[in-house]
Amino acid sequence: MSFFSELWTFMRVRKKFWLLPILVVMVIFGGLIVLTQGSAVAPFIYTLF
């Protein structure tokens, strides 16, 4: 949790809020890749469409 608060503070100090959507998307996809261990990503994406 401290990671997110530090990241938020960082963006506030640097006034770089536009980075937030990019980061969120990347962290979500990154998290999915880690959770699904790479090879399992494909079936998951197929069900999306």
Place this chain on the structure above:
Amino acid sequence: MTAILGISSYYHDSAAALLIDGELVAAAQEERFTRKKHDARFPENAISYVLQEAGLQLSDVDHVAFYDKPFLKFERLLETYVANAPKGFGSFRIAMPVWLREKLFQKSLLLKELKKLGQGTIKPENLLFAEHHYSHAASAYYPSPFDEAVVLTLDGVGEWATTTVAIGKGENLEILKEIHFPHSLGLLYSAFTYYTGFKVNSGEYKVMGLAPYGEPRFKNLILDKLVDLKEDGSYRLDQSYFNYSTGLTMTNDKFSDLFGAPVRKPETDRLEQFHMDIAASVQAVTEEIVLRLTRSLAKEYDIPNLCMAGGVALNCVANGKVLRDQSFQNIWIQPAAGDAGGSVGAAYAAWHGELGNPRKAAQPGKDRMKGSYLGPVFEQADIEKRLSEAGAVFSTLSEDEVISKTVDALEDGKAVGWFNGRMEFGPRALGGRSILGDPRSETMQRTLNLKVKYRESFRPFAPSVLREDVSEWFDFDEDSPYMLMVDTVKPEHRREMTAEENELFGIEKLNVKRSDIPAITHVDYSARIQTVHEDTNPRYHQLISAFKQRTGCPIVVNTSFNVRGEPIVCTPEDAFRCFMGTDIEYLVVGNSVLMKEEQDPKLAEDYKQKYELD
């Protein structure tokens, strides 16, 4: 007591440094322990060593300081990718998973790695982060012998900054100006290192060594097309010629077309006069930029002292020119000017900057780096035990006998391994882990390059000279204990070239004797000077004094104790392995002396193939 542990890691040259009550007590690079050159992994061995040196556990450490700010670096990466999208997707695809898995969470990663050492933990609030260039600036200013100085840092890139100007006064150090990525003098030099077929981040020395064989005939082309250089030394690079922002190479086809030749492939393409001219040209441009910067800074701030750090500050040819230019009266350069030195800077930044501790007044002419002898030392009994276990045949002699026998070996033209006292911190061997030779020998440079170091024959060697005698032999009369200044051999020790010899080109110049000390005289009569001081390395000073007494020459050839691509040796076992695997004929480890002919030849490894080309 307050102990601060400085760490640099995860990019290249991981290292650890320990500051106790503001005094630097130990520092070492991880590569020396893991035997992997430029090792970037978390420096667990280096940390264990620096703590052990001070008799501390991690739990005794008050603060840990890291040399870089990961969020800020990530911001730079993202902004660069967004600015160049969709170009750069290939690099993005490779970089992002590493960031999302590890680097973005560096704080927790560091805490976890520290915990794994099994010596207690560090509270998250005691883990501090200094900006990359602030760490460099701190490593240049705080250990320097000045109470006030202009601090110039130049390197490839940190977070955003690539060049910074700071002012240090007492315990205060403030960065006042910055040049930001992608405009970078370090990356410009690295681009040419790549173009001439050498490895980026380690081959820059070779480009510098190659430069005197060439003519700077591309200097104006570089200044016209690649670099927009202003009068005050500030600059911008035309990014249409480079590929490092978004690609996986340093330069692109437009760059190759500009110079009329493709990137040299080291495995198949020979080094030609063209590459030497390219090296001479980028060296000349670098010197021009550094000199414009230092001249304008001297004028602007009117402070007589200059401190420098960052990878470009290891360009000792440029440093020598800054010194001779005399814009600043005094110059001090951090011996570990590359990223390893960031660990020292981060620790100092925490001690003075974050904790606000006052800085003791400087002693004129005395810095706080202890000669850079900040690494492991081995007791004589331990040395003998380790050598015996390695199967070495050695005799242990008295101090005087060691010196006199070593001088005999040098006089006989032997390559001598010299393992003495604490290991150096920084890329240079300074008489702690060195290979020595007789500089008067005409064959020494070739022998050392081809039979001992297994490296390119064009590469020059450096002299270690007694401080009190330096001005007798070189056009130089300053302290240069860290081998970071280049100057010329005095005219009376030079040998004039015949008209025929003057006609020689490039590498052909190499075989011509140029002075009374040919082994350390480069083709332009220059030498990368190390002055040896009695107070920081008395034993090395004693050895060179004895050599002088015998031969009249107060100089020895000094090159690092390793082969091409290998980290400098750390332990007596490393030294023995290198001794057995190369044509080093005589080895001194503490008071133990080893002759090659007495060793068991079965212990020799195929050392030449063991390390990758650097």
